[in-house]
């Protein structure tokens with residue numbers, strides 16, 4: 649029996665990016681817990697190298713990104729993904745709850761199953777997640793947000809130190825996590841009033857450019873050669889309570 653040829657991952661990413669489409673037959677959102685909130689899970693198997701999902705949002709320049717950071721509450725600013733491209737800083741602002749899946753993918757700096765890469769099409773960069781390994785049905789989609797001092801990572805470290813007290817610790821930390829702070833005033837894209845600015849956490853994982861003409865290249869194969877030349881600054885703003 650003839651096997652169907654797999655679409656080149658970059659081409660797959662470009663097709664989804666251009667149409668602003670998610671793989672809703674293969675991915676779903678699930679509520680995990682009050683600490684992590686929602687996450688994105690595989691409903692089907694992905695193979696290593698596959699395009700999984702785009703981190704979709706509004707592409708804005710650095711000046712506009714800084715302006716928004718001054719007004720957004722942390723629970724929204726955490727959805728701003730800043731990166732370098734063509735010697736400038738750009739930002740994909742995914743703060744708006746638009747139903748897209750990429751914005752809901754959680755961080756895993758120890759065992760991520762995806763990696764964020766730039767895909768360039770029609771002269772614009774798109775931030776796309778590609779599978780670092782085979783991903784089975786039911787697995788949570790994750791990538792390394794970069795940086796070192798995300799508050800939830802400290803909590804995870806505590807978990808491995810003291811497993812028995814984990815539930816209590818989660819509850820206490822949950823109270824301090826920006827998105828859990830329902831009693832705070834919030835400034836998000838749809839909110840009317842400005843709020844004070846938040847702390848920033850700088851991160852700089854490398855992203856890789858793939859363009860319309862790179863379709864034959866697997867994202868995982870030419871990653872290293874691009875790493876040295878494509879340094880990308882990725883930082884979300886978060887609040888440290």
Ligand SMILES: C[S@@+](CC[C@H](N)C(=O)[O-])C[C@H]1O[C@@H](n2cnc3c(N)ncnc32)[C@H](O)[C@@H]1O
Nearest residue numbers: 683684685686726727751752753754755800827
């Ligand atoms: C880009 S959002 C991801 C979607 C988010 N979980 C939600 O429900 O909206 C980033 C936020 O998710 C949470 N988060 C991401 N990765 C996490 C992790 N590994 N552990 C706990 N919380 C995490 C943090 O609250 C963070 O501010």
